[in-house]
Amino acid sequence: MKTRSDMRGWQIKRRERTRQLIELGGLVVKAELVELTDDDRALLYGAFLWMADKLRSDQGDHAAALWKRRGKRAFEAEALPDSGPSAIFVAAGAGMLGGAMNALAGGGTFATLPALIALGLPANIANATSNVALLPGAGTSAWAYRNELGPVAGISVRPLAALTFVFGLVGSLLLVLTPTETFDILIPWLLLFAFAVTAFGKRAADWLHARVTIGRPTLLAAQVLLGIYGGYFGGGVGLITTALYGLLANIRPRELFAIRTTMLAVANLAAAFIFIGFAMVWWWACVPMLLGSIAGGWFGALIGKRLSHRAVRVWTLLLTGFTTIIFFVRAYGA
Template identity: 65%
Template sequence: MPGPACAKALAGSHMLEESEGAMEVETTLLIALAGVAGGAMNALAGGGTFATLPALLAVGVPANVANATSNVALLPGAATSTWAFRGELGPLGGVDHRVLAGITFVGGLVGSALLVVTPGHAFDLIVPWLVLYAFVVLAFGRHASAWLAARVTIGARTLVAVQALLGVYGGYFGGGVGLMTTATYGLLASITPRAMFGPRTLMLAVANAAAAIVFVSAGMVEWRYAVPMLVGAVVGGWGGAAVGRHLPELMVRTGTLAVTGVTAALFFWRAYG
């Protein structure tokens, strides 16, 4: 028969296990909710990484593994959104969307391979400026596009080259790539944020798929967090796409600008604050 000291130790051990179990449930719920938010953001305006990556960092996942895990977790949500917008896919700026998707896939493979073999510290300093670019082009893209269209011809080659760079960026880091894609399409293809839902979500899904192949092969995914985040992202991606089809253009544009502006500020604070 155990003595009082032994009984007390056993009781303490049970309480510790219960406490750890409760914390694990809370952590899983946080990760799943971050996935819902990230999936919805990607469907509506892009920037889903800014919901998932901070959540993974908050629970102690290393930055490079968190980036890879976030990418894999958001892939099904991006694919779900793409399927929901499949009826809105078509040529973009005179280039077939399937050609752009192929270019994005190759770029995603290159970018994700670079992340695996190189440190990302220097790129952390560049990211805020890229997102700031997205904000500026989104804010003034219509006027700039009209001004450029009256003076120069922006051909399919320019769009293809920029899409390749977006694919590399999406595979390497991915933060804000949806916002940057929205800004770039507005400038080079002269289409509105609402009309970009279909092609943008397709490119996001393709870049994520390419990166996921590399990250999974390299063993960089924290699966205990990737799975609940993945489930949440599917729910958020489908719901965001369903809502997005009925939103007025002004609301989409305003929301996209707001997300981009906040994102740029957060990245500047993270890199230089």
């Protein structure tokens, strides 16, 4: 009995080993190494030995992390659902809504990101795809407001845009290189801050300006943080920009349309370079969402020019409050 049991255990282990080798061989075929090397076994073996030497070297940890990250993205891409008419319609509709929201008060990501996740995209791919899709809409809105651009608290648009672009690159690289779980916990608190400053910003600004002189360094430092946030996640960055500018520069939301949409477009542009370069954009969803965001951004800008200060304030408060609740539930809910 003992011999038979040992034999059975050996057979099970052998089958598991055989299945493992078949799966590994499948990965070699899937990576197209057989075709690329013309099935040259010496070439393949040499490549594997080079990988082994690389993993044993001082750069082994870096190489392993890089290869693992690329492999995970490839697996995620293979698991994504096929596009269909209904999915394209949802993506386009979410893009239109997101573009209009960005033009009015910001927060377009809260329309596009949930839609992409609902369509089956992984969260990091959805975030990158949303960013690229909203870029033309943000650019369209910025162009529509171009005649209203002016200095913020004595600082011209160019240094603010330069800071936003550079640190938008930094933020997007952080998204590529690090997990988003920690930032998911911070997002609702940032939005709560945006809501509080939007709701009480005028009183807080009057109180603050009566006691403290807010100079260029403070506003520039805030712009650095906005650039990093915009490149890393971007959700609610328009709302937070409205809140921070209102607090630091005592500017009303309606007067921030031009500068806010411009900075949003700059941050999206910086992040788009990184996300496209790292192949994090799923184009079948991005293209219809992109087209929708262009239309939404243009119409949102036209509507925004006709809205009163009170209407913009109410819209901003409602949107900020709603999104804050959603993200608190998302981060801390059951």
